[in-house]
Amino acid sequence: MTWKKLSHKEISERVFGALDKNHNYMNTKVLGVPASYLDQEQFYFDAPFLKDAPFLSAMIANPNHIGIHTIGESEPFFAGTQEIEKELIELLATDVFKAKPNSIDGYVASGGTEANFQGIWVYRNLFKAEYGAKNEEIGVLFSEDAHYSVNKSCNILSLNPVCIKVDENTREWNLEDLDAKMKAHPQIKYWIAFITMSTTMFGSVDDPDPIIDKIKKNTEHFKVHVDAAYGGFIYPFTNEENKLTFENPYIESFSVDGHKMLQSPYGTGIFLCRKDLIHYTQTEDASYVHGTDFTFCGSRSGANAIAVWMIMMTYGYEGWKFNCQRLLDRRDRIATRYDELGIDYFCNPHMNIITAKAEGFNADIAKKYHLVADNYKDPKWWKIVVMTHVQKHVIDEFLLEL
Numbered sequence: 001m002t003w004k005k006l007s008h009k010e011i012s013e014r015v016f017g018a019l020d021k022n023h024n025y026m027n028t029k030v031l032g033v034p035a036s037y038l039d040q041e042q043f044y045f046d047a048p049f050l051k052d053a054p055f056l057s058a059m060i061a062n063p064n065h066i067g068i069h070t071i072g073e074s075e076p077f078f079a080g081t082q083e084i085e086k087e088l089i090e091l092l093a094t095d096v097f098k099a100k101p102n103s104i105d106g107y108v109a110s111g112g113t114e115a116n117f118q119g120i121w122v123y124r125n126l127f128k129a130e131y132g133a134k135n136e137e138i139g140v141l142f143s144e145d146a147h148y149s150v151n152k153s154c155n156i157l158s159l160n161p162v163c164i165k166v167d168e169n170t171r172e173w174n175l176e177d178l179d180a181k182m183k184a185h186p187q188i189k190y191w192i193a194f195i196t197m198s199t200t201m202f203g204s205v206d207d208p209d210p211i212i213d214k215i216k217k218n219t220e221h222f223k224v225h226v227d228a229a230y231g232g233f234i235y236p237f238t239n240e241e242n243k244l245t246f247e248n249p250y251i252e253s254f255s256v257d258g259h260k261m262l263q264s265p266y267g268t269g270i271f272l273c274r275k276d277l278i279h280y281t282q283t284e285d286a287s288y289v290h291g292t293d294f295t296f297c298g299s300r301s302g303a304n305a306i307a308v309w310m311i312m313m314t315y316g317y318e319g320w321k322f323n324c325q326r327l328l329d330r331r332d333r334i335a336t337r338y339d340e341l342g343i344d345y346f347c348n349p350h351m352n353i354i355t356a357k358a359e360g361f362n363a364d365i366a367k368k369y370h371l372v373a374d375n376y377k378d379p380k381w382w383k384i385v386v387m388t389h390v391q392k393h394v395i396d397e398f399l400l401e402l
């Protein structure tokens with residue numbers, strides 16, 4: 001385990017040290033870079049509190065982490081902060097998703113949507129490069145509970161979206177429907193399986209084993225991407241028997257969101273994939289960038305990568321695990337009361353999401369406490385997500401009124 005807790009002093013020293021290793025626009029003779037520090041009319045460089053604010057200092061310094069820093073060359077102007085992003089990727093890959101050391105590439109993306117797109121994009125290009133596949137011969141399998149980014153990705157990449165039904169109560173993939181749908185598309189020869197670690201509405205987690213077994217019976221050409229945008233920073237910490245890791249040889253990429261459970265700024269999605277895959281999205285045309293570019297977004301904020309790393313180092317692995325368990329304890333207060341009231345609901349035991357059936361549920365109370373509906377025009381479910389701001393007294397007030 002390499003993810004250890006650091007003191008605030010150690011975190012600050014590390015970040016300021018990384019910024020010192022970057023080329024500073026203020027005192028370096030940088031003439032050719034089409035960027036600069038943040039505008040001085042709006043952002044004050046000499047504010048006294050900045051010496052104790054490493055993230056804000058990084059924001060003002062404005063490092064651009066274009067490209068990917070886990071492979072080949074990167075822009076030398078920002079080598080100091082790039083090292084922090086590389087460490088972040090390695091910690092997540094090895095300590096959370098159980099990859100072997102130095103076996104994963106990745107980067108901090110704009111969010112889970114981009115990271116999901118990146119995974120599907122990599123596999124589409126792989127099938128085209130290695131097998132001469134045409135777009136119409138590539139399909140993406142996903143459940144009806146999957147995040148909408150999978151449909152968006154299929155639309156952008158001109159791939160066939162194939163949606164699989166789920167069980168109403170367990171939210172598991174209907175394997176008979178999976179089998180039937182694959183057989184119903186004989187023109188599709190290459191498949192991308194989009195498996196979810198915590199669906200947006202239910203917090204349900206797909207079991208990869210039966211899904212992959214069924215896919216294997218229908219094709220030998222498939223790749224597996226895991227959407228852990230929501231669950232990645234909680235499920236592996238609350239379920240020691242988590243099957244969605246790089247120990248599974250069929251799983252080759254993940255998306256994770258720092259700006260959900262980790263409470264980092266928006267714009268801190270993370271993409272992870274095994275080595276020897278990311279080159280399928282390399283943009284050779286970006287010849288003016290050291291190492292060219294492999295990402296969909298191109299230029300991205302180095303400060304955001306620093307923010308994720310800082311939060312992770314503040315807790316350490318064990319501290320974050322404890323934080324996740326506290327949220328489950330609060331969720332249990334809701335589940336216990338729902339049981340007493342006879343309210344039907346779905347709740348994965350390892351997730352901080354609890355979703356009640358709308359039938360018989362007081363819609364006015366749901367709206368008062370800002371529960372989220374699966375469909376606001378005709379709600380069938382009302383969702384609660386027990387985040388850090390959801391305190392016990394608010395839960396108790398809600399339950400008493402319910």
